[in-house]
Amino acid sequence: MTITPMAAAAASFGRDLDQNLAQIESLAERARHQGVRLLALPEATLGGYLSTLHTDGPGADSLPPIIDLDGPELAKVAEIAGDMTIVLGFCEADAGTRYNSAAAVTGDGVIGVHRKVHQPLGENLYYEAGETFRTFETPVGRLGMLICYDKAFPEAARELALDGAEIVACISAWPSSRTAGAADIAEDRWTKRFNLFDQARALENQIVWVAANQVGTFGSMRFVAHAKVVGPGGDVLATTGADAGLAVAAVDVGDALATARRAMFHLRDRRPDTYGAEVAVHA
Structure with missing residues (x-):
């Protein structure tokens, strides 16, 4: 039995890099005191x-x-x-082209990078879209990363699951609804979507899902928080709710996946031959 404590942060990060790094250090120290081995920080940390x-x-x-x-x-x-x-978000540039990226980092340095593929609203005015979904080995298991709107597309998480992901860290700067928003962030319709996507993606792929998010306001954006850890049965193991903080859960990843897949194994039971060329990948 290998128990892996993991945490997702709901936290606010702005333009000041020195302040960002100080906050990362503070959150990492809090997580370390709880034995955390995987810490997911928000998009654009x-x-x-x-x-x-x-x-x-x-x-x-x-x-x-x-x-x-x-x-x-x-x-x-x-x-x-x-x-x-530690998984965190940043703005990456390649030959002058900006990407909204996530990196997985250990004491050995950067061990994996994901460039956000799906772009909401006007984000394409400022970033180019990424083109791939890949998993990689980490000290806590085989990990995939997604960024915010990526999780609204079942194919993105499924691609990672089919590539062997045991854990997906999905980091976000997910805002509340611009129109018909709720005064109570927990009741906002975009908060409800954020939470539904987290649980659905974990359940349909039978993986552990670690979702970080920004909190508070930045410019015209009001973020919904609700960082969480979700088990492979779609059950929320820990959440920050609408508040800043860390959602911490200790998971035996191997046992949790095996238990979820014992009776019904969604990846094995796929029928790609019936889906049509558009979605019949990894037949």
Whole structure:
């Protein structure tokens, strides 16, 4: 039996990189005191998210700073991580092209990167879209990463599951509804969607799902928090609710997956020959 404590953070990150790194260190220290081995931080942890996604008014008043994969910021995150695996978001550039990216970092450095594939509203005005979904080995098991709107597409999480993901870290800057929003963030319709997607993606792929999110406000954005850890049966093991903080759950990943897949194994029981060329991947 191998129990892996893991945590998802609901936290607020803006443009100040020194402040971002200090907050990462504080959250990592809190997590380490609880034995956490995998810590998921929000989308745009380093440098903050866009100040708006509106396409019918003024655009973003500033853009997140570019973070180099081999630069001092991620080197500092590696120093903070030590024997922990930390997943966090940042703005990556490749030959002058910006990507909304996530990195998995250990004391050895960056061990995996995901570029956000699915872009909501006007995000394509500021970032190019990624093109791949890949998993990789980490000290806590085989891990896949998604960013925010990626989780609204079943194919994205399914691709990671078919590539052997045991755990998916989905990091977000998921906002409340711009229209018909609720005063109580827990009752907001986009909060409800955020939570439904987390549980559905975990259940349909029978994987452990670790969902981090921004909290509070930034520019015109109000984020819904609700960081959580979801088991492979779709059960929420821990959540921050609408508050900032850490959702921490200790999971025996191998046993949890085996138990969920004992009677009904959704990946094995697929019928790709019936789905048509558009979705019949990994036949």
